[in-house]
Amino acid sequence: MVFQLKIKLQKNSFLSFFLAHSPMSLPSRPHLLLLLPVLIMLPPPSHQAQYPPRLIDRIVRDSAFQSYHTKHHKKTAILYKLLLPPSLSGVAAETVRYRAGSLRRHGAAIGEFRVAPGVFVHLHVERLIVVRQNLGNLSSMYNGYGNISGFQLVSPVLGLLFYNATSLHSSSSKNLSELKVSVSRKPITVDFSRAIGDLRRLRPLCAVFKLDGNVSLSNQTASNICVSRQQGHFALVVESSKNTDGIESIDQKVKESKWKVVVVSVAAGAFGAVLLGLIVVAVVSARRKRYEKEEMERRAYEEEVLQISMVGHVRTPAAAVVRTVPALGSN
Template sequence: MGYPMLLLFLALASSSSSSIEAADDDQIKSARLLDLFIRDYTFKSNPTIFKTGKLHSVSLPANLSGIGVNTARFRCGSLRRYGARLEEFNLGPGVIIYPCIERIVLVRQNLGENWSSIYYDNYELLGYKLVSPVLGLLAYNAGEDAMHNNNPFEVEIQAKKTPIAVDFTNVCNYNDTNGRRIPLCATFQKDGKVKLTEQVKANVCLAEGPGHFGLVVESPLIPAKIRKEKGWKVAVGSSIGAALGAFLLGLLLVALFVKEKKKKARMDEMERRAYEEEALQVTMVGHVRAPTASSCRTAPIIERQYRPPRRY
């Protein structure tokens, strides 16, 4: 029974590894999937036992070229008491780790220019432009079970008392000559939202926990070549808009003129009808014919000639 079970286990392991290799060949479009691939290769490349606190470089496959990954293992108590530094990330003392299972592995990522675009595509950054590579810091448990069975899970780090400093000085070449576009710190959260904060100093941001971070600027500049190509389109669009506006204004003026003309014609017709329907006599006044009104037919009665009837 033992030998058939061993064969079945080997078959399942080989099929699982082949499916992972096949997935590696596909284009990775999810930031979460990219983190999982980096995690798997990180734990595969590290030896079972290596010195605590020592920084190791991780070799990634060719389809993940352009990404820089470093990792280090720490004791939970030592990390809480003394903190740590991984390239651009500086963790101060007093961080809270949960769940803390003796040791943890910190994984530092530098996604470079090519792979940083995956965060620009998956997060809402309309009106902003990345001016630095996306840097990531993730933490995984490094207990004996995780290292032997290769089943690490992600742990949380809280650094509210002493925030984590993220220094982009050595990875960001952005230079604002006009001094009008000061980069903002972008934190790419797990819920798909981006949190923007100001820098504490040039190219330095603060974070309250692990995650992915970058520098962004508002209103990205449009290259001169693109402006020239779109210049004639803007001119044609402006001309068409001006012509359409003049045409609509002309229609409005014509409508007002016709309305006023109809109103005047209606008033003239009313005056003509009133003149024709009035029955007046015409007489000569000198050499001019003029309408005259007829004389009053009822003779006036003087009130003093009126006597009340006699009473008997």
């Protein structure tokens, strides 16, 4: 019976997630056993469940804290990859632990993020855990987020969240919330160059999805680089353009631009070939005219009538002597 139950738990990802993320084990909460038959009978969810953004943050956070308990993640400033539930297979996340004083003095580089020196935590903690997220194909859930409904994502959503490392040894859920951090000097930078291609033609804006649910939009400081003075989630967005069929997708724009490039390239190649042909014809025609002129001069020289005279025993051509006829003037 226990073996059969394990098989059913493996088939139902929602149930396995429920058991993996419950704060206490099932035997310590007997009333949760009553939910097992209901959960087992539930149909398996789709491959990519549509979780709310904050729920994904909690799942990734729990996986980060659990990784420090179950694995030998003892070193600071070392980035560790997280193993997430199958329902979040499209999400990539890493975690790293720092000393608060060291992070404030030296800063850090975490994936696409650059945290400059001068980060202050509004709670006296000795160590903190930083979680980096790349939501991948689950980034679409942010399309209708707050006041970004008139814009469309053109990059995956990247997240950077700070947690209290002392919560690793505490069972209180209050200590698991994000720390309040502030940047006193240079802001945090996010480089999307590795996640996307060249989007300079689209001129995207930087979107910062704050933890309180608000969204702020700003211009890029450089190509594919955004800045922020607080933690949260970040993405590049462009204003949605509408046509007769509704909102035109960015992929369609990119495809149309590629076709335009191909057509312009073919037209330029054809024009270049025609121009090269005209140049070749002009050069050949000029050489032919010069050859014909030289041939005419040669023939005229050869056909000139000359008299033959004897100079000793040698026959040589000689021009006829033309004597000027004297003219008598009248007195």
